[in-house]
Amino acid sequence: MPRPRVLILAWGNPSRGDDALGPRLIERLEGAGDVVAALGVELLTDFQLQIEHALDLAERDLVVFADAAASGAAPFAFDPVASNPALPISTHALSPGAVLRVYQRVLGGPEPRCYQLAIRGYDFELGRDLSPAASTNLDAALAHLLDWLARAHGEPCLQ
Amino acid sequence: MTSSLETARHPETLRRVCIEPLTRVEGHGKVTLLLDEDNHVQQARLHIVEFRGFERFIQGRPYWELPVLVQRLCGICPVSHHLAAAKACDQLIGVDRLTPTAEKVRRLMHLGQTFQSHALHFFHLSSPDLLFGFDDAVAHRNIVGVIQDHPEIAKRGVLMRKYGQEVIRVTAGKRVHGTGAIPGGVNKSLSLEERDYLAAEIDTMVDWAEQSVQLMKRIFLTNRDYHYRFAAVDANTLGLIGPDGALELYHGGLRAKDAQGGILLDHHDYRDYEQVIREEIKSWSYMKFPFLSQLGPEQGWYRVGPLARVNNCDRIDTPLAEQERQDFAAAGEGRPLQAALATHWARLIELLYCAEAIRELLSDPDLLGSELRLAGDMRGKGIGVVEAPRGTLFHHYEIDGDGLVTRANLIVSTTNNNQAMNTAIRQVAAHYLDGRELTEPLLNQIEVAIRAYDPCLSCATHAVGRMPLELDLLDASGALVDRIYRHPDGAVEGLSPGPAAAP
Numbered sequence: 001m002p003r004p005r006v007l008i009l010a011w012g013n014p015s016r017g018d019d020a021l022g023p024r025l026i027e028r029l030e031g032a033g034d035v036v037a038a039l040g041v042e043l044l045t046d047f048q049l050q051i052e053h054a055l056d057l058a059e060r061d062l063v064v065f066a067d068a069a070a071s072g073a074a075p076f077a078f079d080p081v082a083s084n085p086a087l088p089i090s091t092h093a094l095s096p097g098a099v100l101r102v103y104q105r106v107l108g109g110p111e112p113r114c115y116q117l118a119i120r121g122y123d124f125e126l127g128r129d130l131s132p133a134a135s136t137n138l139d140a141a142l143a144h145l146l147d148w149l150a151r152a153h154g155e156p157c158l159q
Numbered sequence: 160m161t162s163s164l165e166t167a168r169h170p171e172t173l174r175r176v177c178i179e180p181l182t183r184v185e186g187h188g189k190v191t192l193l194l195d196e197d198n199h200v201q202q203a204r205l206h207i208v209e210f211r212g213f214e215r216f217i218q219g220r221p222y223w224e225l226p227v228l229v230q231r232l233c234g235i236c237p238v239s240h241h242l243a244a245a246k247a248c249d250q251l252i253g254v255d256r257l258t259p260t261a262e263k264v265r266r267l268m269h270l271g272q273t274f275q276s277h278a279l280h281f282f283h284l285s286s287p288d289l290l291f292g293f294d295d296a297v298a299h300r301n302i303v304g305v306i307q308d309h310p311e312i313a314k315r316g317v318l319m320r321k322y323g324q325e326v327i328r329v330t331a332g333k334r335v336h337g338t339g340a341i342p343g344g345v346n347k348s349l350s351l352e353e354r355d356y357l358a359a360e361i362d363t364m365v366d367w368a369e370q371s372v373q374l375m376k377r378i379f380l381t382n383r384d385y386h387y388r389f390a391a392v393d394a395n396t397l398g399l400i401g402p403d404g405a406l407e408l409y410h411g412g413l414r415a416k417d418a419q420g421g422i423l424l425d426h427h428d429y430r431d432y433e434q435v436i437r438e439e440i441k442s443w444s445y446m447k448f449p450f451l452s453q454l455g456p457e458q459g460w461y462r463v464g465p466l467a468r469v470n471n472c473d474r475i476d477t478p479l480a481e482q483e484r485q486d487f488a489a490a491g492e493g494r495p496l497q498a499a500l501a502t503h504w505a506r507l508i509e510l511l512y513c514a515e516a517i518r519e520l521l522s523d524p525d526l527l528g529s530e531l532r533l534a535g536d537m538r539g540k541g542i543g544v545v546e547a548p549r550g551t552l553f554h555h556y557e558i559d560g561d562g563l564v565t566r567a568n569l570i571v572s573t574t575n576n577n578q579a580m581n582t583a584i585r586q587v588a589a590h591y592l593d594g595r596e597l598t599e600p601l602l603n604q605i606e607v608a609i610r611a612y613d614p615c616l617s618c619a620t621h622a623v624g625r626m627p628l629e630l631d632l633l634d635a636s637g638a639l640v641d642r643i644y645r646h647p648d649g650a651v652e653g654l655s656p657g658p659a660a661a662p
Binding site: 016046047052102105125126 | 216321334
């Protein structure tokens with residue numbers, strides 16, 4: 001069965017306060033089931049972005065990486081992802097640019113257009129719920145993403 | 160000599176070098192070196208600054224939530240926590256022995272977890288250091304550099320990691336946040352299609368794992384003297400062991416050996432771990448320092464994880480891994496290998512063991528069985544122990560009459576290795592930094608020593624922009640003298656003498 005052409009891949013720990021922004025975005029998108037299904041979107045969530053996620057990029061036209069942001073613009077930033085050819089691997093986890101680079105080098109072939117949705121969070125303590133400010137940011141990010149997906153759906157490559 | 164570097168005689172007169180956070184390890188670790196006027200190291204400490212709050216997070220929760228809840232303690236090895244908690248919950252509901260199907264499905268899950276974790280560590284985290292050397296350019300010494308220069312190795316790393324994740328998905332029911340292990344058993348067995356799906360690639364995984372061991376063995380023995388000496392510290396070892404002395408990752412008794420390989424403790428029931436292990440608190444660290452109570456805190460600290468396990472066992476039950484274990488043991492020349500970098504060799508022997516053991520299990524019809532769960536009489540205390548990829552993991556819970564957790568004590572692998580890692584960085588600091596000007600490759604040697612233990616510092620928070628590397632050089636008054644700052648994109652600034660602009 002062919003893969004959905006659009007992937008939204010979000011990560012974070014659901015029990016670490018605003019680190020849950022990524023997984024919570026996926027939950028909200030799952031709740032909007034009809035809309036997401038109509039747009040042909042696959043939703044994935046994980047604790048961290050990892051090298052094997054490069055395999056999830058195959059056969060896609062569009063990929064949105066979604067994560068909490070500890071700094072930067074509020075309520076969110078939405079930017080294209082460029083392949084990162086020379087980054088230090090800071091931890092067990094990868095950045096979206098590194099995943100794209102791994103995809104290019106390991107799998108090759110046509111690569112998807114990739115975007116990063118960085119939703120601003122503020123409190124990342126274990127056991128905390130989403131902070132009120134992060135919840136507000138999540139609402140704004142979700143609205144933007146659904147609108148962007150609807151517009152992207154009109155593009156020839158997704159029809 | 161290295162133990163004397165834990166606390167300097169007059170720290171107020173010394174300059175401080177701070178490495179925070181460590182690259183390629185989890186959470187927020189920090190290394191501080193106090194230097195005197197001649198750049199001689201007078202004090203070296205590894206601080207773990209995020210390791211707190213676990214027990215509070217768990218207390219008051221119903222016990223049946225634990226196997227799922229504890230996966231959120233750590234985004235690196237959630238399956239290890241899942242299984243340790245499930246084993247503790249088995250005892251809480253009065254089950255001492257699972258059905259064959261339940262035990263084998265859990266074992267398969269655990270082997271998949273260890274396989275993918277070891278593959279990730281070697282190919283992603285340690286192979287850049289080992290293939291390119293510690294002095295290689297920072298921008299190149301990473302997985303992207305491996306992909307560029309050794310594309311086949313890199314591709315195998317990705318696919319082996321993916322295979323282990325698929326084992327987890329099939330056995331746990333989901334790719335993440337799995338619910339496969341439940342108190343008293345599992346909630347699903349394998350279908351024939353799932354079994355055949357995993358079996359289709361396992362021969363390739365065994366082949367690749369074997370070739371990975373050969374590669375690592377060649378690397379280690381090629382520069383033998385250096386690899387034997389680097390961050391080598393004599394340590395006691397601790398881990399689970401099978402009834403016949405075989406390597407055991409899921410269930411067994413505790414075995415401890417001294418640095419010469421003499422048995423200190425054998426086949427000890429882990430439910431009585433508090434009789435043989437105690438934890439020391441030090442004022443300068445959030446993380447405790449466990450030790451064998453029979454030897455006391457000064458002499459009783461120990462190492463866990465792949466190096467400890469392969470040194471600890473008498474044999475390995477799978478043929479290819481056993482052959483590699485014998486080569487490994489021979490390299491020790493009559494005593495356990497104590498070199499930090501031998502951990503990578505041991506880790507890949509375990510990778511091969513996992514692949515072989517998965518292959519054996521996949522031919523076992525019990526995996527397809529339907530007897531999934533047992534129940535008994537409720538108990539107030541449950542203790543579960545597994546060998547997580549990084550080492551022995553203890554979960555200890557006590558519950559009240561309503562099934563709510565009243566006490567939780569977790570000793571995670573990285574805590575078990577706390578003193579061993581501290582001792583290793585003191586060894587490196589004493590041998591490689593003493594009297595030298597600081598450079599990034601030199602400081603990276605400390606990180607290489609720590610990375611060998613693959614510490615997981617608990618923090619599953621990986622928000623964008625939280626992973627820089629900062630090195631601060633402070634004078635005795637606390638004023639910033641110099642700073643090296645490594646940005647997430649790899650750029651380094653602030654190397655020049657004098658105050659560096661904050662990024």
